[in-house]
Structures are given as C-alpha cells and as structure tokens.
Amino acid sequence: MNQAAKQNTLKSHKLRTTACREQVLEVLMNKNSALSHGDIEQELQSDFDRVTIYRTLKSFLEKGIIHKVLDDEGLRYALCKDNCSEEHHRHDHVHFKCTSCGETNCIQDVVVPPLALPAGYESHDVNLLIQGICPACHR
Amino acid sequence: MNQAAKQNTLKSHKLRTTACREQVLEVLMNKNSALSHGDIEQELQSDFDRVTIYRTLKSFLEKGIIHKVLDDEGLRYALCKDNCSEEHHRHDHVHFKCTSCGETNCIQDVVVPPLALPAGYESHDVNLLIQGICPACHR
DNA sequence: TTAATTGCGCAACACCGTTGCAAAAATAAC
DNA sequence: GTTATTTTTGCAACGGTGTTGCGCAATTAA
Numbered sequence: 001m002n003q004a005a006k007q008n009t010l011k012s013h014k015l016r017t018t019a020c021r022e023q024v025l026e027v028l029m030n031k032n033s034a035l036s037h038g039d040i041e042q043e044l045q046s047d048f049d050r051v052t053i054y055r056t057l058k059s060f061l062e063k064g065i066i067h068k069v070l071d072d073e074g075l076r077y078a079l080c081k082d083n084c085s086e087e088h089h090r091h092d093h094v095h096f097k098c099t100s101c102g103e104t105n106c107i108q109d110v111v112v113p114p115l116a117l118p119a120g121y122e123s124h125d126v127n128l129l130i131q132g133i134c135p136a137c138h139r
Numbered sequence: 140m141n142q143a144a145k146q147n148t149l150k151s152h153k154l155r156t157t158a159c160r161e162q163v164l165e166v167l168m169n170k171n172s173a174l175s176h177g178d179i180e181q182e183l184q185s186d187f188d189r190v191t192i193y194r195t196l197k198s199f200l201e202k203g204i205i206h207k208v209l210d211d212e213g214l215r216y217a218l219c220k221d222n223c224s225e226e227h228h229r230h231d232h233v234h235f236k237c238t239s240c241g242e243t244n245c246i247q248d249v250v251v252p253p254l255a256l257p258a259g260y261e262s263h264d265v266n267l268l269i270q271g272i273c274p275a276c277h278r
Numbered sequence: 279t280t281a282a283t284t285g286c287g288c289a290a291c292a293c294c295g296t297t298g299c300a301a302a303a304a305t306a307a308c
Numbered sequence: 309g310t311t312a313t314t315t316t317t318g319c320a321a322c323g324g325t326g327t328t329g330c331g332c333a334a335t336t337a338a
Binding site: 068070072075094096099107109112113116117118119120121122123124125126127128131132133134138 | 254261262273
C-alpha cells in the first residue's frame with residue numbers, strides 16, 4: 001500500500017500523520033495475520049520506542065482502525081476490514097489460531113451466529129476464537 | 140464443599156493432596172466466576188508463594204480440573220463442570236464478561252453452535268467470549 | 279523407617295502495559 | 309513562511325504477569 005493511502009487512512013480517522021503510525025499501519029497491512037505488540041516491535045527493528053508503539057496501537061484501537069484479537073497466549077491486533085470508526089465498530093467474524101504455525105487470522109467469511117442468551121444478559125461484543133490447524137499447515 | 144470432596148477431586152486427577160491445592164480448589168469452588176491468578180492470590184492472603192499458585196493452576200489445567208477463560212484484559216480460570224480429564228477435555232459453552240461489574244462467568248446452558256469453516260481448516264477447540272451487561276448489573 | 283518422588287519457597291529474570299515529563303514534531307493561525 | 313498551539317515522541321521508571329533453577333520440605337512408595 002502506498003504512502004497516500006496510509007495518510008488517507010490516518011486522516012480519515014482524525015489522526016496526525018507521523019512516521020511511527022505510517023510504519024505500524026504498513027506492517028499491519030503487509031502481514032495479514034493478527035500481530036502482537038512484540039511482533040510489530042520486532043518488525044520495525046527498534047526504529048521507535050516500545051511506548052510509542054503501544055500508544056500508536058491504542059489510538060488505532062480507539063479510532064477503529066484495528067481491533068483486538070484474543071488468543072490464549074495474549075492480545076493481538078488486526079486491521080478492521082469493515083469500515084469502522086470511533087462511533088461504529090462491528091466485528092462478528094471468527095478468529096482462527098493455528099496451533100502448528102502459531103498464526104492467528106481473521107476469517108471474514110464465517111460469521112458468528114446469533115446466540116440466544118438467558119434472560120437479563122445484554123450482549124455488546126462477541127469474540128470467537130477457534131484453535132486448530134490451518135490449511136497451510138494441514139499438508 | 141468439604142475436605143473429603145476436595146481430596147477426592149485431587150486424587151481422581153492423580154494429584155497429591157497439599158494445602159495449597161486444597162485451598163486454591165476451595166476458592167475456585169466458592170466463587171463461581173472465573174478468577175485470575177491475582178484474584179486467587181489475594182483470596183489466599185499470601186498463605187502461599189505466587190509461584191506455587193502458578194504451578195498449582197498449571198497442574199490443574201493439565202489434569203483437566205480447570206479451564207482457561209479468555210478475556211480482553213487477561214487470562215482467568217474456572218472449574219470444569221463437565222467431567223474433564225487429561226485425555227478428554229470438552230468445553231463448548233459460552234463465557235460472558237460483564238463490563239460493569241467485571242465478572243466473567245461460564246454460561247453452561249448456551250452451547251456454541253457448530254460452525255462451517257472454509258475447506259482446509261481443522262477445528263480443535265472453540266472459545267467464545269461475549270461482553271456486555273449481566274443480569275445482576277442490568278438494574 | 280527409609281528411599282524415591284513430588285511440591286514448595288526463594289531469588290532472579292524476561293515481558294507486558296502504563297504513566298509522567300520534557301523535548302520534538304505536526305498542524306493551525308497569522 | 310513564520311510563529312503559536314496542540315499533539316506525539318522518547319526516556320525513565322514502575323507494577324504486574326508468568327517462567328525457571330535450585331535447595332529444602334513434604335508426600336508417597338518400598
């Protein structure tokens with residue numbers, strides 16, 4: 001993805017264009033699996049401070065550029081494919097973690113089915129993680 | 140739950156009876172929400188070393204006495220209601236985290252519906268977390 | 279009762295994620 | 309284009325999480 005597109009993404013989410021944000025965005029766009037803070041830090045080869053990357057991720061989260069992906073060994077982040085914003089945030093897709101290669105991916109095609117909760121429960125957000133073997137590792 | 144029952148649980152999972160294990164088991168039985176390591180440590184008021192509690196949880200996990208509950212702010216543990224063992228481990232229920240009171244609970248009644256994954260994906264384990272408001276906080 | 283096994287506490291360590299603050303950079307105003 | 313304002317950055321520091329190694333203590337088996 002080119003420079004203009006990244007700047008556009010940032011601007012449309014009301015974030016100033018900075019080197020760190022551009023590069024974090026680039027990393028997330030290139031890898032299409034969900035990445036942890038550590039993954040990103042490693043990818044950027046200490047061009048930026050740890051703290052800056054944390055804050056970058058935090059602002060991306062708040063603005064709806066990325067979303068959290070839960071995993072039994074920590075938190076990861078993936079780009080929002082849907083057109084999310086600060087106000088509207090919608091993620092009903094499934095996350096898949098391959099226990100062989102360790103990658104965690106969003107499966108956009110598979111939608112979390114509606115669930116009937118017992119009376120009194122109010123659902124705001126659903127997060128579904130499936131662990132198993134991905135096609136690439138499946139030989 | 141009485142002493143004998145706890146010892147029985149430990150023995151049937153091939154774990155030696157120790158004070159720490161009994162008390163961790165007791166805490167998990169009394170609270171019926173999922174607890175983090177920190178919660179348990181606090182509950183036991185430094186009767187035991189942090190490390191011992193970590194190792195206790197680890198052995199409980201391995202033997203199938205408890206299971207992990209994912210959460211966007213960390214890992215929690217809850218007793219397995221099903222009759223889990225080292226070999227057989229089955230959890231297809233839903234976890235609910237209330238964003239108001241912060242408690243995370245297993246909803247045994249709601250079962251995760253079967254999902255059709257794209258070709259090549261092999262599912263081993265499913266983990267579904269719903270965040271929202273629980274009945275108690277729902278006014 | 280003794281020997282073998284397993285669990286415990288302590289010290290140490292590597293990560294993770296956050297905060298406060300002063301300097302630097304990005305935008306807005308002129 | 310220069311200056312003023314606002315936002316972002318890097319640094320230092322901190323608290324929390326989860327792990328490992330090791331010698332000693334407790335538990336079980338002989």
